[in-house]
Amino acid sequence: MIDKIDKQLISLLAKNAQTTLSELAKAVNLSISPCQSRIKKLEQQEYILGYHAHINFKKLEKAHIAFVQISLSDTRAKALEQFNSEVRxxxxxxxxxxxxxxxxxxxxxxxxxxxTYRLLLSEKISSLPNVASTSTFVSMESVKE
Structure with a gap:
């Protein structure tokens, strides 16, 4: 079970995974050593699964976002496993x-x-196992990610 301090640490790290240990300790009113112990415990107990970078997708020319609804022709366990495996x-x-x-x-x-999206949809996504139909919604602006 985790307490209020653990939840605060998780929240702080979720906002900025590069927050220093001393900044985290100060924010939750602990010294560095117990703060570090709590973070290690949260990682071991898999409350924290990893740390991620916030990417500037515009600079990488990957800013076009589409959401795709997929309907399958078969939803039995084996068909779902096949789809899951290929979409990954x-x-x-x-x-x-x-x-x-x-x-x-x-x-x-x-x-x-x-x-590029249209080509991906026609060549890859629509060809995934058991895909019966797709419907696309293009994002006009990311308000919160």
Missing amino acids: KLEAVEQCHMIAGNFDYLLKVRTNNIN
Whole structure:
């Protein structure tokens, strides 16, 4: 079980994974050693799974975001496993979520422009195992990520 201080540490690290140990300790009113011990415990207990960089996708020419609804022709366990395995191989697919609703999966896809996305959709995404149909929603602006 984690306490209020652990939750504060997680929140601070989620906002900025490069926050120094001394800054974290000061923010939660601990000395450095117990703060470091708490962070190691949170990592060991898998409350903290890793640390990530906040990427400037415009500079990398990967700022085009599309969300894709996927409906499968078969939703039995083996078909889902096949789809999951293959979608993980697509680098442009940033996120893939199985959805409870009137479609089966929602993908977040990041490319450099609509033309690259259109090609990815027609050549790769639509060819994933058991894909019956897709529907695309293009992001006009990222308000919060």
